[in-house]
Amino acid sequence: AQKVTQAQTEISVVEKEDVTLDCVYETRDTTYYLFWYKQPPSGELVFLIRRNSFDEQNEISGRYSWNFQKSTSSFNFTITASQVVDSAVYFCALSETKLTYSGAGSYQLTFGKGTKLSVIP
Amino acid sequence: ETGVTQSPTHLIKTRGQQVTLRCSSQSGHNTVSWYQQALGQGPQFIFQYYREEENGRGNFPPRFSGLQFPNYSSELNVNALELDDSALYLCASSLSLRTESSYEQYFGPGTRLTVT
Numbered sequence: 245a246q247k248v249t250q251a252q253t254e255i256s257v258v259e260k261e262d263v264t265l266d267c268v269y270e271t272r273d274t275t276y277y278l279f280w281y282k283q284p285p286s287g288e289l290v291f292l293i294r295r296n297s298f299d300e301q302n303e304i305s306g307r308y309s310w311n312f313q314k315s316t317s318s319f320n321f322t323i324t325a326s327q328v329v330d331s332a333v334y335f336c337a338l339s340e341t342k343l344t345y346s347g348a349g350s351y352q353l354t355f356g357k358g359t360k361l362s363v364i365p
Numbered sequence: 366e367t368g369v370t371q372s373p374t375h376l377i378k379t380r381g382q383q384v385t386l387r388c389s390s391q392s393g394h395n396t397v398s399w400y401q402q403a404l405g406q407g408p409q410f411i412f413q414y415y416r417e418e419e420n421g422r423g424n425f426p427p428r429f430s431g432l433q434f435p436n437y438s439s440e441l442n443v444n445a446l447e448l449d450d451s452a453l454y455l456c457a458s459s460l461s462l463r464t465e466s467s468y469e470q471y472f473g474p475g476t477r478l479t480v481t
Contacts, residue, residue: 287453287475288472289457291469291470291471351459351470352423353398353457355409357406357407358407
């Protein structure tokens with residue numbers, strides 16, 4: 245069974261500090277996808293990034309960067325120079341594909357419990 | 366491009382009642398997934414609909430059922446409500462074409478259900 249662990253329940257940082265959110269996953273599949281979502285107080289999950297299991301290149305998008313390491317089954321997320329607008333709950337998720345009779349892949353997301361990030365001005 | 370919308374925003378029901386939640390998928394998407402998010406927890410997969418048929422189900426009892434319509438909108442029905450059903454119900458839409466882009470699910474704002 246697949247599992248996602250986000251060991252950090254809550255993190256508080258002062259504005260402009262860098263912060264890393266940890267994510268460790270378990271899966272028996274060789275093909276899978278990893279995601280990060282942001283959930284602001286409004287409740288809507290905002291897609292941030294998707295990574296497939298064959299691509300271990302780190303990715304940078306503005307102040308956001310992601311470090312994927314298959315050897316340690318980790319997919320960590322770093323925010324550089326944090327801002328108050330970064331305050332939210334961040335979820336790491338894992339997706340495996342299960343082909344169904346319809347012919348379409350059924351890719352259910354398994355989420356971690358989330359890390360609540362508070363950026364203090 | 367229209368995003369994922371859900372209705373109603375909030376709902377209060379009594380234990381034992383039935384509830385129907387609605388979701389309109391993002392324009393161009395043909396697949397809808399439903400998730401339950403209890404307070405302080407990550408979302409849990411309920412089921413997914415593709416071409417009006419259930420295409421995968423999580424560990425939820427049969428009193429959780431759904432429908433998908435020809436315009437790809439969807440309903441989640443919950444019968445015999447229990448107190449533990451109180452949660453944020455999230456709908457996500459995606460495009461299933463067996464390409465990488467089909468793995469990105471875009472979420473709506475959710476329906477907060479309170480069962481008393």
